[in-house]
Amino acid sequence: MSKDLRGLAALDRIIHEPARLMLVMILSTVESADFLFLQRETQLSKGNLSAHLTKLEAAGYVKIEKTFKGKYPLTICRLTAAGKRALSDYRAGMNKALGSGKGRP
Amino acid sequence: MSKDLRGLAALDRIIHEPARLMLVMILSTVESADFLFLQRETQLSKGNLSAHLTKLEAAGYVKIEKTFKGKYPLTICRLTAAGKRALSDYRAGMNKALGSGKGRP
DNA sequence: GCAGACTAGTTTGTAATACAAACCATAAAG
DNA sequence: CTTTATGGTTTGTATTACAAACTAGTCTGC
Numbered sequence: 316m317s318k319d320l321r322g323l324a325a326l327d328r329i330i331h332e333p334a335r336l337m338l339v340m341i342l343s344t345v346e347s348a349d350f351l352f353l354q355r356e357t358q359l360s361k362g363n364l365s366a367h368l369t370k371l372e373a374a375g376y377v378k379i380e381k382t383f384k385g386k387y388p389l390t391i392c393r394l395t396a397a398g399k400r401a402l403s404d405y406r407a408g409m410n411k412a413l414g415s416g417k418g419r420p
Numbered sequence: 421m422s423k424d425l426r427g428l429a430a431l432d433r434i435i436h437e438p439a440r441l442m443l444v445m446i447l448s449t450v451e452s453a454d455f456l457f458l459q460r461e462t463q464l465s466k467g468n469l470s471a472h473l474t475k476l477e478a479a480g481y482v483k484i485e486k487t488f489k490g491k492y493p494l495t496i497c498r499l500t501a502a503g504k505r506a507l508s509d510y511r512a513g514m515n516k517a518l519g520s521g522k523g524r525p
Numbered sequence: 526g527c528a529g530a531c532t533a534g535t536t537t538g539t540a541a542t543a544c545a546a547a548c549c550a551t552a553a554a555g
Numbered sequence: 556c557t558t559t560a561t562g563g564t565t566t567g568t569a570t571t572a573c574a575a576a577c578t579a580g581t582c583t584g585c
Contacts, residue, residue, distance in 0.1 A: 320442050320461070321442070323438040324462070333428040333431050334543080351562075356425070357425075358429065360544070363543070366542095367543085387552080390563075466533080466535085466574095467537095467574060470535060471571095474535090493534070
């Protein structure tokens, strides 16, 4: 029993954090997004968002590009291939674990 | 967009921790379980398991009963009604968020 | 009967974390 | 030139997960 459950212990902690899960879910649907868009979508504080993005970048899950929109700075974020893989692995693991709750013979 | 995603931010952090999610998932299937059984199933260290159970008890999700098996102490754990509710809410929220990944119009 | 080993846990110390408040740099407005 | 807004980063703090060390009682060998 509980083979799927033990998989929970192996969940990617980078993705597991709700704030970051939101971010990668959003990024998985949009190809690219700027800082303020992400902030509006997630409701995170700037500092918090910055920290999470940095962590996602360090993990290689997100590529961050600093450009300019006119004269203002603009940071653009994209999910990398590794990020997509990590997300789909996470979903698979989570669905498996949550799915195996009851009634499965 | 991303109404379900924002729900991630509201996930119950007590349940969200993988170690504790394992515990409540297990307890949701067995009616009751003793400390060592839980340790074997989860592979957690004793200290860690004890801490998580204490936290689950403090949250009112698990009822802990200290009895004796012959002469040895024996702690028995049960999921409470609140615990079951919390788990099912968590699953609902997570499934909704993870399900809304792509292609949903 | 007492030294050692085992059972069943709890307490303690620590390194990592999430988060927001404070800060920095630039630019337009009054 | 002071204020207000944009687009972020750095710093401080309080929580945390986790394992190592400890406690408390039991059984075995001698």
